Amino acid sequence: xxxxxxxxxxxxxxxxxxxxxxxxxxxxxxxxxxxxxxxxxxxxxxxxxxxxxxxxxxxxxxxxxxxxxxxxxxxxxxxxxxxxxxxxxxxxxxxxxxxxxxxxxxxxxxxxxxxxxxxxxxxxxxxxxxxxxxxxxxxxxxxxxxxxxxxxxxxxxxxxxxxxx
Numbered sequence: 001x002x003x004x005x006x007x008x009x010x011x012x013x014x015x016x017x018x019x020x021x022x023x024x025x026x027x028x029x030x031x032x033x034x035x036x037x038x039x040x041x042x043x044x045x046x047x048x049x050x051x052x053x054x055x056x057x058x059x060x061x062x063x064x065x066x067x068x069x070x071x072x073x074x075x076x077x078x079x080x081x082x083x084x085x086x087x088x089x090x091x092x093x094x095x096x097x098x099x100x101x102x103x104x105x106x107x108x109x110x111x112x113x114x115x116x117x118x119x120x121x122x123x124x125x126x127x128x129x130x131x132x133x134x135x136x137x138x139x140x141x142x143x144x145x146x147x148x149x150x151x152x153x154x155x156x157x158x159x160x161x162x163x164x165x
Contacts, residue, residue, distance in 0.1 A: 004151075005045070005046050005049070005151070008151040008152070009053065011155035012053060012154065012155060015056070015157060016055075016056035017053055017055055018054045018056075019052065019054075020051040020053075021050060022051050022065055025045075025049050026048055027048060028044060028048055028065070028068055029068055035104060036104075040122070042148070043147050046147070047063065047064060047109070049065075050062060050063075050065060051065070051066060055165060057114065059112060059113050060110060060111070060112040060113075060164060060165045061074070061110065061111060063078050063109055063111065076111060079103065080111070080117075081108070081117060081119055081132070081134075082099065082100075082103040084117070084134075084137070085099045085137050085138065086099055104124075105125065106121040106123055106132075106140070107121055107124075108120070108121045109147070109150075110165075114163070115133075116133055116134050117134040117137075118133035118134070119132055120143060121140075126145075127146060127147070128142045128143075128145055129142070129146070129147060129149070129150035130142050130143060131164065133164075143161070
């Protein structure tokens, strides 16, 4: 794990987050790696080294390797919001295809149930971190210009994120 990631996780721990790392670094499952072959190495390193990072209220969390490997004890799958959108669009193939294309280009890194369902994701087009929430998960707002910028906003307890984190 990169030093800046460790520093960020230490700062989150200082703010009451429950954080644990993988005992050894592993790879993303092949289907995730194939779907998100555009993922920046620093994001992949973060995810593959993370076991858990859960907010003090347990209403927001980072997705770690157990989430993507299907071994997490979380009640939510890593792609839960995508699945909800697909369920809503079951009768409309065109909408379902558009939803899949959207999620192929947005890698979820953080999920929240604090103020309804929401997520933060790295966007393929520009590597910005965006936020989306219900009911239209595929409508997003840019939160940070980079993954590290997003991590710093969280570690600094940016009040603009307090509704979700």
